[in-house]
Amino acid sequence: xxxxxxxxxxxxxxxxxxxxxxxxxxxxxxxxxxxxxxxxxxxxxxxxxxxxxxxxxxxxxxxxxxxxxxxxxxxxxxxxxxxxxxxxxxxxxxxxxxxxxxxxxxxxxxxxxxxxxxxxxxxxxxxxxxxxxxxxxxxxxxxxxxxxxxxxxxxxxxxxxxxxxxxxxxxxxxxxxxxxxxxxxxxxxxxxxxxxxxxxxxxxxxxxx
Numbered sequence: 001x002x003x004x005x006x007x008x009x010x011x012x013x014x015x016x017x018x019x020x021x022x023x024x025x026x027x028x029x030x031x032x033x034x035x036x037x038x039x040x041x042x043x044x045x046x047x048x049x050x051x052x053x054x055x056x057x058x059x060x061x062x063x064x065x066x067x068x069x070x071x072x073x074x075x076x077x078x079x080x081x082x083x084x085x086x087x088x089x090x091x092x093x094x095x096x097x098x099x100x101x102x103x104x105x106x107x108x109x110x111x112x113x114x115x116x117x118x119x120x121x122x123x124x125x126x127x128x129x130x131x132x133x134x135x136x137x138x139x140x141x142x143x144x145x146x147x148x149x150x151x152x153x154x155x156x157x158x159x160x161x162x163x164x165x166x167x168x169x170x171x172x173x174x175x176x177x178x179x180x181x182x183x184x185x186x187x188x189x190x191x192x193x194x195x196x197x198x199x200x201x202x203x204x205x206x207x208x209x
Contacts, residue, residue, distance in 0.1 A: 009163035015125025041091035085122020
């Protein structure tokens with residue numbers, strides 16, 4: 001169960017920002033004695049991987065805060081974020097850390113299982129992010145893009161760190177955040193439909209919340 005909490009939090013973080021959990025895992029393996037990645041994923045802490053991931057993280061942080069460019073970036077990341085989710089789920093669920101003393105029961109039983117789970121979780125979070133960003137931009141004429149992006153980056157960092165050091169807390173925050181995000185997107189879309197109906201001169205029958 002702990003392995004699933006670790007992996008799901010890291011995969012969800014990848015759905016928000018593909019490179020944040022990869023960098024956190026690599027740095028943790030490099031500098032924290034309590035965190036040791038499985039041999040198959042040890043390349044994440046190599047000098048080349050850390051530099052490349054760090055530069056890509058910086059690029060995404062900047063691109064995701066520019067209205068219109070953020071939506072283009074989400075399209076580009078449709079394949080990258082789920083792939084990163086598969087990597088970090090497999091690597092994180094198999095890491096020996098302060099929170100996970102029994103490494104990789106999922107990986108030992110079937111190496112493909114955590115990768116597939118990570119892809120699915122990251123893809124779901126990415127889809128929610130990609131759908132909500134245009135709604136927020138349209139409602140605020142793009143003003144909300146930097147703020148929303150900063151919140152997403154902070155959430156990705158928090159989930160990545162908690163996944164390794166306090167997976168239960170990270171998992172609870174993940175579930176709460178997903179529920180709040182789904183509710184917020186649905187509410188924003190209802191408001192858009194009401195405004196569109198009013199501009200067309202038709203009464204809206206959507207109940208307010």
